Amino acid sequence: MFRGLILAILVISLCACERIAVLATPKKEPIPSCTALAATAENQFWSTLHSGNYQTISEADRLLTAAYLENPNDPKIAAHLGFLHIWKITERAREKPIPPTIVNEIILSKKYFKDAVLLDPSDPRFLGFLGDSQLAEGKIFHDERQEVHGYFTVKRAIRSWPQFNYFTGGYAMSVLPANSKHFQEGLKWQWKTMDLCAHDEVDRAHPSFKPYMKLETRQGWDRACWNSWIAPYNFEGFFLNMGDMLVKNGDWKTGIKIYRNAKLAKNYSAWPYRELLEKRIQDARQNVSEFRKETISTPEHTILFNSGYGCVACHQAG
Numbered sequence: 001m002f003r004g005l006i007l008a009i010l011v012i013s014l015c016a017c018e019r020i021a022v023l024a025t026p027k028k029e030p031i032p033s034c035t036a037l038a039a040t041a042e043n044q045f046w047s048t049l050h051s052g053n054y055q056t057i058s059e060a061d062r063l064l065t066a067a068y069l070e071n072p073n074d075p076k077i078a079a080h081l082g083f084l085h086i087w088k089i090t091e092r093a094r095e096k097p098i099p100p101t102i103v104n105e106i107i108l109s110k111k112y113f114k115d116a117v118l119l120d121p122s123d124p125r126f127l128g129f130l131g132d133s134q135l136a137e138g139k140i141f142h143d144e145r146q147e148v149h150g151y152f153t154v155k156r157a158i159r160s161w162p163q164f165n166y167f168t169g170g171y172a173m174s175v176l177p178a179n180s181k182h183f184q185e186g187l188k189w190q191w192k193t194m195d196l197c198a199h200d201e202v203d204r205a206h207p208s209f210k211p212y213m214k215l216e217t218r219q220g221w222d223r224a225c226w227n228s229w230i231a232p233y234n235f236e237g238f239f240l241n242m243g244d245m246l247v248k249n250g251d252w253k254t255g256i257k258i259y260r261n262a263k264l265a266k267n268y269s270a271w272p273y274r275e276l277l278e279k280r281i282q283d284a285r286q287n288v289s290e291f292r293k294e295t296i297s298t299p300e301h302t303i304l305f306n307s308g309y310g311c312v313a314c315h316q317a318g
């Protein structure tokens with residue numbers, strides 16, 4: 001009894017001791033990079049993403065990792081390493097065959113997004129992607145607590161930048177079974193994104209985005225609704241995914257109306273994934289069962305997230 005008490009006091013004081021020691025230690029502070037290596041790595045990162053060049057991710061990874069080792073306090077480099085690794089696993093359908101070691105990409109992306117959030121807590125895009133990587137890691141390794149953790153990280157990110165993170169959070173949930181609670185919530189979040197971007201409640205039966213095209217902007221939080229240098233076909237990609245989620249939900253008729261919104265973008269005719277969207281308009285009805293399959297098939301018959309083009313559909317410039 002007495003020995004138990006001493007042990008308990010010892011354990012409590014050790015825990016408190018660790019917490020105090022951690023709090024007394026300065027946290028990692030942000031320092032921007034200004035070397036030639038960092039500039040080369042950043043250029044390589046953007047040109048790889050904008051050319052949709054999945055095959056050369058490892059070269060961009062090598063340069064960015066070297067730049068991060070040179071200055072492990074740069075939030076942008078940390079975030080871009082996170083994006084690179086999550087790109088690699090998201091578009092894994094391009095690997096033939098997909099190696100089991102692909103799961104290591106999610107571990108790495110979570111590590112780098114965590115660093116990025118620590119170094120720059122003011123960028124809600126990093127927090128949203130940290131949440132997505134926690135969700136994915138929890139799902140892959142059957143750690144439900146980690147999934148719950150990821151869900152609440154996503155919710156926090158949504159509060160900070162809803163136009164961006166309702167999409168980002170809900171997109172990751174598009175892979176879940178159509179009848180699951182979180183798939184349904186992810187679909188609701190796409191409607192929320194649309195409402196926020198329209199500054200209106202979009203008519204659910206006739207969801208044309210045409211009346212709202214005049215709101216296009218490159219400034220402020222609403223810029224996440226439109227195309228930009230960062231995401232040249234964001235508008236098209238958003239409606240491609242939302243149409244896919246509606247089709248997977250069995251509502252293929254509304255799915256077609258949503259797909260058609262992509263055509264309202266000024267640069268639609270130059271979009272590299274235009275044909276993927278047009279095929280989906282034709283095959284919407286048959287795709288209900290195709291999109292519900294857990295396995296990855298051809299890009300035409302797999303939801304955008306798992307199609308092999310889940311990042312570049314919005315980010316590839318041409």
Ligand code: HEC
Binds near residue numbers: 233238310
């Ligand atoms: C529906 C379109 C869409 C999809 C799909 C998408 N993104 Fe984005 N992405 C965006 C938008 C919009 C932004 C915000 C642009 C801004 O900040 O102005 C963004 C921001 C980014 C940034 C910019 C970070 C920075 O430092 O400025 C990177 C990198 C990125 N996304 C990578 C990815 C990766 C990797 C994937 C796949 C896992 C992905 N995106 C999927 C639309 C998309």
